[in-house]
Amino acid sequence: MIIYKATNLINDKIYIGLTTKSLEHRISVHKKDSKRLNTYFYQAIRKYGFENFKWEVVDTAITMEELEEKERYYIKLYGSFDNKEIGYNTQSGGNNLYEITKEQRKQRSDRAKGKNNPMYGTISPMRGKKFTEDHKKKISEAIKKADRPHMYGGTNPSARKVKNIDTGEIFNTMTEASKRYPGLSRQSINHNCVGRTKKAGGFRWEYVKD
Structure with a gap:
């Protein structure tokens, strides 16, 4: 049983x-x-x-x-869930995800035990560990570094340099470029850079090769 994360490589929402x-x-x-349901997350998958x-x-x-406790923890x-500029979750997780009874949860848990569990035979480094305050703090710091690698010496798709072909301006990130032109989003710049649109914000854009 696992907790997973899906990250939009265009806008970093998760x-x-x-x-x-x-x-x-x-x-x-x-x-x-995603092809037939109309949730906030699936709308994003179809869009991007x-x-x-x-x-x-x-x-x-x-x-x-x-599992439910950890889902609530990681969503928070x-x-x-709290910030739509950050994520696609429309519920806070755990029991809020499915309205199920204790008996149903037990049945699902039993079905996922032993050889029925896809993780069967592997030892999780988290097994038996509780979320102490110190542990939560360390996880939080690790997540911050993982989600903002351009701030910690890593690479990130949204941190690529872009050039306004028409003006010759070069920006270190799409975010920087979008701030220069009000109403211009990172997504529209990216779409133009990869050839999905002819222009973004009235200009032509391209990624700067290192």
């Missing part, structure tokens, strides 16, 4: 979810559902393209109760 199956299985379900989302496991759990930690 979605936190849980599954009792493998990440690969959950991704395939999301891909299928499934290929522009990065999927990764952020934690594991042994029981359903632990990332702020993906």
